[in-house]
Amino acid sequence: MKLARLVGTCLLCLTLAPAVASERWYSDQQVRAGEPLYQRNCAVCHGVNGEATPDWKTRDANGNYPPPPLNGSAHTWHHDMDVLRRTIREGGQQLGGVMPGFEGRLNGAQIDSIIAFFQSQWPDEIYARWAKNFEVTTLPSLTDVVVANERHLTRHLRNRIGDVPFDDVSEMPLDDVWQVQLGNQFIYLLGGGRYALRGDLIDLEGGRNLTELSRRVTVIDTLAQFDDAEVVEYAPAGERRATLTVFTDTSCPFCQQLHAEVPQLQQAGIAVRYLPFPRGGESGPGYATLRSVWCADDRRQALTDAKNERYDSLPPGDCAAAAQVDAGYRAGSRLGIAGTPALFLESGEKIEGYRPATELIQLLQR
Ligand code: HEC
Structure with missing residues (x-):
């Protein structure tokens, strides 16, 4: 994980600057690797230079075609990317030709870089015809500046994820592996972006779960968007030793149980910072009540009342601050909250579901 990401720099933005010369799908690095x-x-x-054999249309004495030029002067540009890859992988023998296959000797990224190399010999005009015919079915290697183009970058991915917006793309500390963030989920692009992998990436040498670190950064960033006026905070009795952020719903029994133990947490120096998370959104059972709580003059009292199912004193939930209930719901959804209460430590670590106060205190005193 790039340190830059940790401080909130958008790597995608950084790489926006240099336009790719003549808009070819490959990077200079791929050409250099392919040569x-x-x-x-x-x-x-x-x-x-891919120039053999000028007389490629004439069969030799054995009735075979000689190796054609790959420099754009023959008809290699009639083949789309997948056919080019397949020809190199499988050779021409199955089709009665003589070219050997390279399956097992060259991997996908190497084959792509070889294609990049011989295509770099193509005149712009030939390349343009090829690109127009096939609307380049491959992705550029993600290791170079070519990631500037969002559509380009996610062409394969887009086909899979539809219109789901992604948040960020960042380079990982290993070759040609990129992390794409979708909310608080991460997938990894490999093989020039053709393959995607879901799962946690772990640095065994450093003993760090890089994906978990990214998740926590997201949590920290997301929670930082809420200032004191937007949350309902129960301050610690004495010195603040830790802060626990809790997404809560007044209608959830375990939220009520946890709330009853908040004084215990306060006593232990733990601030409890509540964000609203109506399970089921607008049509959920706690939505209207949460809005009322956020509209109350004394939100702490109102929340305690609501958690104890005393609704009489609650104001109507039609004030401007009620919109914070929606904001809380969006933030929680982004963080992938499935149920309430959902607890987050300052480290961004998530604790799913109810835990007794004694356990939380122990955990936070670590
Ligand atoms: C032993 C000679 C030989 C080697 C080595 C060889 N090729 Fe070929 N290649 C041919 C021949 C001959 C053909 C024509 C089809 C056939 O006979 O299989 C061909 C066809 C092709 C084609 C299709 C061209 C077209 O215009 O239809 C591509 C692309 C290609 N080769 C790429 C490569 C690449 C890339 C490598 C190296 C990884 C490679 N070849 C290695 C002999 C070779």
Whole structure:
């Protein structure tokens, strides 16, 4: 994980600046990576610059076609990306040709970089025709500046996730692996963005769960959006030793139970900071009550009343501050809260569900 991400810098924005020369799908880095691979595996037949064999349309004495040029002068540009990849993987023998297949000798990223290398020999005009025909079905390697283009970046991903907005894309500390954030979920793009992997990325050497760190950064960022006026806080009795943020719903029995133990937490120096989270949103059972609480002059008293099912003294929930209930719901949803209470420590760590105050106190004193 980049430190830059931790301080809230948008890596995608940083990489926006340099426009990609002539809009090719590949990066300079891929061309550089592809060249030696091409020279080692392909040049012997296709020529050092992809120029062999000018007379590629004439069969040789054995009735085989000679290796065609790959430099744009022959018809390689008639093939889309997948056909090019397949030709290199499988060779031409299955189709009665003589080119060997490279499956098992070159991996997907290497094949792509070889394609990048020989395409870099194509004149712009030929490349443009190819790109127009096939509307480039591949993604650029994500390791280079090409990530500037959001549509480009997520073409494969977009097909899968539809219109779900993603939040951020960041480079991971290993080659060609990018992390895409969707709310508080993270997926990893591999193989030039063709493959996506869901799961936690763990740095075994450092013993750190990098995905969990990203999740916590998101929690911290999200919770920081709420200032004191927007939450209902029960301050600690003495010195503040820790703060617990709790997404709560007045209609949830475990929220009521936890609330009854708030004085215990206060005594232990723990501030309890409540954010509203009506389970089921607007149509949920606690929505109207939470709005009323947020409209009350004394929210702390109102919340305690509501948690004890005393609703008579609550004001109507039609004030401007009631909108904070929606904001709380959105924030909680973004953090992937499934039920209430949902507790968050200052470290961004999430505790799912009710825990007795004694247990919480122990946990926070660690
Ligand atoms: C032993 C010689 C040989 C080697 C090595 C070889 N090729 Fe080929 N290649 C051919 C021949 C011959 C053809 C024409 C089809 C056939 O006979 O299989 C061909 C066809 C192709 C085509 C299709 C071109 C078109 O216009 O239809 C591509 C793309 C290609 N080769 C790329 C590569 C790449 C990339 C490498 C290296 C990883 C490579 N070849 C290695 C001989 C070779």
